[in-house]
Amino acid sequence: MNLTLYANRLSQPCRAVEILLRELDVPYTWHEVDFANGQAREPWFAERINALKTIPALLETADDDPAMNADFRLGESHAIQRYICRQADNQEKARCWYPGEQDxxxxxxxxxxxxxxxxxxxxxxxxxxxxxxxxxxxxxxxxxxxxxxxxxxxxxxxxxxxxxxxxxxxxxxxxxxxxxxxxxxxxxxxxxxxxxxxxxxxxxxxxxxxxxxxxxxxxxxxxxxxxxxxxxxxxxxxxxxxxxxxxxxxxx
The missing domain is CATH 1.20.1050.10 (Glutathione S-transferase Yfyf (Class Pi); Chain A, domain 2)
Structure with missing residues (x-):
């Protein structure tokens, strides 16, 4: 996975996603969003990052320009966390956090x-x-x-x-x-x-x-x-x- 996390560490759902990425040793690029000043509600964010206009938002891409060429976009922290667990390379560790169909x-x-x-x-x-x-x-x-x-x-x-x-x-x-x-x-x-x-x-x-x-x-x-x-x-x-x-x- 080539992931970019759009988030802010003053947001509790954002922290939950980032902690999980680190717990599972999943590489990611950090992009800070100034949500307090409404950056997540700006048109570019809704059009290119997350139509829900919320953070965290996760983008998965195969190149170095995730905002322009994202293969997959996902919002809502709970959904993001479950997706990370399903896609992580270390499935033994990921299933401890969320077992999915395994249990x-x-x-x-x-x-x-x-x-x-x-x-x-x-x-x-x-x-x-x-x-x-x-x-x-x-x-x-x-x-x-x-x-x-x-x-x-x-x-x-x-x-x-x-x-x-x-x-x-x-x-x-x-x-x-x-x-x-x-x-x-x-x-x-x-x-x-x-x-x-x-x-x-x-x-x-x-x-x-x-x-x-x-x-x-x-x-x-x-x-x-x-x-x-x-x-x-x-x-x-x-x-x-x-x-x-x-x-x-x-x-x-």
């Missing part, structure tokens, strides 16, 4: 969690709201915290509680969404999402199994390397927050 029942369980992710973890993302809050006037911080951030955090708690209950019935030595010792695409996608609040400095004292699950996956070298920008951004927010984020007590 249709385990693949179905991974698909189930990936589908659940969108409506229960991703839709309650607070990182970008907190980043915007971080840049606003001091007099507005507490007001926006209560009206915008708190409701998202309260809804996220129900998802964390479900995950905590799910992990309670697993072998304590290897917490993964689908059981077994090896993480899957579902673990990777969801932890990339949740790690954003960890990067800011939030703690999860009320959800110890979820916290350990996040720590286990986030400690992988590729995860840490790809997440360096989000870690730096989280540190900046934390150090300048003035305490209004209530990092220790929000997720009791």
């Amino acid at each position: 249709s029942r385990r693949a179905a369980k991974i698909d189930q969690w990936l589908a659940w992710h969108h409506g229960n973890i991703r839709c309650h993302d607070t990182f970008h709201d907190i980043m915007n809050l971080h840049l606003t006037l001091p007099m507005l911080k507490y007001e926006l915290q209560q009206t915008r951030i708190r409701p998202l955090q309260e809804r996220l708690k129900s998802s964390l509680a479900l995950l905590e209950h799910h992990f309670k019935h697993q072998d304590a030595s290897a917490i993964t969404l689908c059981g077994g010792k090896h993480s899957t695409l579902a673990d990777l996608s969801m932890v990339c999402e949740l790690y954003q609040i960890i990067a800011i400095g939030y703690r999860l004292p009320g959800y110890p199994r979820v916290a350990r699950w996040i720590d286990t996956i986030a400690s992988r070298p590729h995860f840490q390397n790809v997440s360096s920008e989000i870690i730096a951004q989280g540190r900046s927010i934390r150090e300048q927050s003035g305490g209004y984020l209530d990092l220790e007590h929000t997720f009791i």
Whole structure:
């Protein structure tokens, strides 16, 4: 595969795709997209890269000009990750992340969690709201915290509680969404999402199994390397927050 990844490392789905590429030793070319300033919505991107106008986007080509001569274009991180697993040279390693037809029942369980992710973890993302809050006037911080951030955090708690209950019935030595010792695409996608609040400095004292699950996956070298920008951004927010984020007590 001759792949080009159009992405931005401040995007959690983009990080999940890039981490997987590195985990499977798949060579790729990186092309950063300034999504915050609308680059993914520009006509050239929609026409030549991804008609969905979203990142990540993956292009596969046989030459050195992927945007002009792409043989295959794909958007949506979950679809991209499954495609990478199907096409990777190291199929033994790839099937640990997503077995496909080799184990249709385990693949179905991974698909189930990936589908659940969108409506229960991703839709309650607070990182970008907190980043915007971080840049606003001091007099507005507490007001926006209560009206915008708190409701998202309260809804996220129900998802964390479900995950905590799910992990309670697993072998304590290897917490993964689908059981077994090896993480899957579902673990990777969801932890990339949740790690954003960890990067800011939030703690999860009320959800110890979820916290350990996040720590286990986030400690992988590729995860840490790809997440360096989000870690730096989280540190900046934390150090300048003035305490209004209530990092220790929000997720009791």
